[in-house]
Amino acid sequence: MKISSKNTKIAICGLGYVGFPVALLFAEAGFEVIGVNRSGEKIKLINRGGSPIEGKEPGLKELIKKVRKSGLFTATTDETAYKDADIVIVAVETPVEDDTHEPAYRALKAALTSIGRNLRKDALVIIESTIAPGTMENIVKVILEQESGMEVGQDFMLANCPERLMPGHLLENIINYNRVIGAQDEKTTDTVKSLYKYIVKGKLDTTSWVTAEIVKAGENAYRDVQIAFANEMALLCEAMGADVWQVRDLINECKRKGETRFEALRQMHYPGAGVGGHCLPKDSWLLVYGAKGLIEPQIIPLARKINNFMPKHVFDLLSESFKQANKDINKAKIVVLGYAYAGNSDDSRNTPTEALIKLLGETQATVVIQDPFVKEYKTSLDKSLKGAHAIILMADHDQYKNINYNKLKRLMKTPRIVIDGRNVFSKDKVLKAGFIYKGVGNI
Template sequence: MAPAATKALCALARRVRSFSNSHIALKPLCAAVPSERSVKVAVVGLGYVGLPLAAAVAATGANVVGIDIDPEKVESVNAGRSPLRGHEPGLDDLVREQVAKGRLRASMDPKTASSADVVAVCVETPIDPATHDPSYKALKVAIAEVGPHLKSGALVSIESTLAPGTMDGFVRPALERASRRTVGRDLHLVHCPERLTAGKLLHHLTELPRVLGANDRPALRKGLAFYARFVKAEIHPTDWTTAEVVKTAENAYWDVQIAFANEVALISEELGVDAYRVRELVNTCPYRMMLIPGAGVGGHCIPKDPWLLVSPAVQTKPELIPTAREVNDFMPRRMARLVEEALAAAGRKIKGARVAVLGFAYRENTDDTRNTPAKPMIQELRRRGADVAIHDPFARSERGYAVLRDVKAALRGADCVAIVTAHDAYRTLDLKTLRRGMRHHAIVDGRNVYAGPDIVKMGFVYRGIGKGQF
């Protein structure tokens, strides 16, 4: 047993605070650290969660295989390249280094999990767009494919976000069926939901506290030993269902807070005051931490995790959480309306107007377009007759959404610019020069990227989410 790892785990066990499973004693945890070099890890799903996990675990000396059904991702990782675009500090270098050292490789073959001591499942868990019910297609397939190859005594950690009750009602039976092994006896199962955010993947992976759901002591011991390898913050043990509720509740909480900021923004616009100044002043009152409003909420997690929390498994009739979703889903349509207003103020009808949408990714400085508010906004602009040009420095084109890389080309002949994503590149645009290539001069700022009065001085009409008129 590696002394450094033992020391780390013992220190970790001492730091564990919110320990609710009183039947699980802490002391024997110190005996649970596997030898650093001998650990074999399979990470199923090499997306925003699985790739940094695989690379970070490999950097601890483990032998890691990343399994994915996407051949491009597998090829890219094996060539030592991160398949993620956007700005992910440290990730490209770490992937390159770990692949070069032979500690990290990728495969499409689920059999490669057969020698793994730890299998971390990081596949997507979306919702059905129409019903908002959880859709566990990828999880089901991943368990069915990897399950038969699991060795006795392996730790399986589900990192994907789950609706409450899914570990007990779906994951455990599916895993037992696929592996023909019994959880708690031949296999150890934990739920350790991921908390990271695109743009800060590695930093969040290692620095944020984790919640580790385990329903028995051996699983908890193994889970703590695994996560202690790379998590520098506290690891809070609990049971499966509590971990499920915590993860979905933390994102639902965020969504509700953003909805509040967005509602204050809509009120501020109507009253002609600046919601960002309102927020600053609100937050001078103790214990108020109002968030910033914006053009809409996107990403794989925040728009869907609230629905997982209130999924059909829960009988309580939810009101606040779905209402917050509605408020946030309205913001892209509000953006389209602001474009129409700005165009009118600049003397142009929206029908036939060219609108340059700046930002297609949902989050600044990333390529992540999942549930991006840019799409519903563009759809609404097109519905109103606008001709839309899309620019993004990182995001790729998708069917119906051709993304330009050249901002000049996007603004050439435009009647209005609409900022959806606060990419750094947009803060430093030479608007004076770009203005010359535009037909009409209107800017709609969905992310508080510009100071309204400065933009007006340059000769633009300026509108924005949460902004009064200038």
Template sequence: MSPGFFKRVSVIGLGYIGLPTAAIFASREIEVVGVDINRRAVDTINSGKIHIVEPGLEAVVRSAVKRQHLRATTEPETADAFLIAVPTPFNGTGFEPDLSYVRAACEAIAPVLEKGNLIVLESTSPVGTTEKMAHWLAAARPDLVFPEHGGQQGDIDIAYCPERVLPGNVMRELVSNDRIIGGLGKRASNRASALYKTFVQGDCIVTNARTAELAKLTENSFRDVNIAFANELSLVCDRLDIDVWELIHLANRHPRVNILQPGPGVGGHCIAVDPWFIVYSAPDETRLIRTAREVNDRKPEWVLEKIRAAIGAALLARPATSAAQLPVACYGLAFKPDIDDLRESPALEIARRLATEHPGPLLLVEPNIDALPSGLEGASHVTIETAHREAAVHVMLVDHREFKRSGVPSGECVDVRGVWTGADALGSQAAA
């Protein structure tokens, strides 16, 4: 199937993955209709601006909108291909995946589907989700034939193609990275591969939907296990009074050792969530993956213990000062450096906990957002200079580039990213 067959592409969900993907397609002079329930995001995009932070994205969106290759709307419209890029969180009861957003997207596009359409799910999903999509769509459109697991063809082709990009570098990696494409049938795989080859310079590797779904989960679970090793090492070093940054630097001098850096935990929608999707699917076979997830999930509490100790030390040094008068500053709320994404952020979790338990001023430094999120109503959003000047306790949670240039503040310091304690000087590899 010629890539030119897809004259109109609809992207459902205009968030951190959907909007860059829509913009890249539009930059190839394909008509793109982006769909999102967020009216503010839709209006922002249609004005040629963006509602998220991603280097290089706004220029592409502005150009695509100006040239009328991209527009956004709140209601699905007809298209040749539909890409679904919506959230897949937990449902709040244990670690069962919440597929309601994917199902809602399917039900939203069902009325406008036509024979010959291609639907691609990009959302990170548990194994079997692509097949569930076919069932949901079949129930909504009994007049159309949808593919079944095993390769039976239908009027509509359905495939799974997960994103594999690094926030902050999305616009480059969308083009350069390989893509795994798993269709419900060979025709769906080949058509989805043709669609992505309109902009992907890496390889488009074809497999089945279930394997593609598990491949995405496996990639992030692998990284989670490695980060858990670094985080556990930081606990061991703290117990044994050893500098973890020096230890990792020395261990990484071995030609076959590449330990990541520890941090306050693991955040983001992918690495903090995807391993649980595997555990949910195969609970008896995933002891290592579960344990790694538990190590990383417990790290914020360890950080809070260190902050409480630092507050206690600061109060001892200031006998005339009460806890209600002691300013504490946290540096960074995003889930990783140099982005505005707060999803599943351990730094944000720590800040919210401090907001509830520390009676004194809480100063939050996050240069990548304009306003503090909910749960931090009593805190102050301040500059680096204000935090350095006013706080008695300083907590480094996210190693944004601005913090690396600002020097070490005076007072009690809790540094879980090695910015003030020498990790960067040692040249260790930073964890993603």
């Protein structure tokens, strides 16, 4: 297939945090793009030139308007749209089951079934979703061949090119991150490379399906394990009366004169109130699942356990603060700042705040959640804070970084407890202003 923005049609299956910006960038590059998504409401919004993604996403709202105007991007729920596509990119969700942590591939399997049934001869299918190692060979290839009656390598091409973006930086990340392309033959590798060159400025590395799968799940498991280490250090610092943020700075200073932080051998991650999002909490499990029956990973599941414990730890810091103040938590108003899992994003999938809310729900306290980016919790900050006995910061949204401590003091009631899960507040200033303060890793 000769890739040219003039005569190559692209279908994107799944218009979420990944598929939506990818579709817009290909349309901006001049390709005719059709986005296929199950939800009719989302399709209507997109076709009106709206963005289904809230939060600070530089350039996204402008880009959807631009590509809708150009006529190069349309969205539909009609799965027969794959029939006209030279290239189909799959970006559907790939969660894990709550109890077994095994992949819950319902969306992926349904997507592959309808793509297979409508696949053109000589088309190229690319999986951008994050999948467990072995999924390309054992699930993707099998379903596509079964449903299309065609053979990979002979009648159509199949590759994976896992996405690397973070909500809050969607377009910038797609454009600038290096990418890994997994393919099993030279023709497919070259075709995928020539396609992504239209939207990616980063390096395009090429390898096999399984290596690309391991790289993607592995890079997120790496972060999860590193964050677990930082969280364990936070607990250790609290117990020993040290400030984990100072400890972290000094550990990361272990480098030669002139060496940048990227060259340094030690790069301790941030501790915090927990790990959330669609990816980190489940990609570790996807990696573990890939190795099932071969080896039993130890450190990755342990990291999951440590990170899952952090919202409970935040709750414990709150309970201790009430005890210290000799006040009954059950009669208090507690304000949770930030429902999304990440700063300046609306993404609340697997948010650690949910686990915290559950624990708060076991008390009789009045709990108010405020988040400037999440629809259900977009109440005025001042109104939410009024009369609060305690606040718990769970997401480092910019709005919280500018809170004036004197004003906060006026709005809140004694004992005025501040629990900082993201190192947003200045401990010294908060204490000076007369609050009770406990931060993760610095109490």
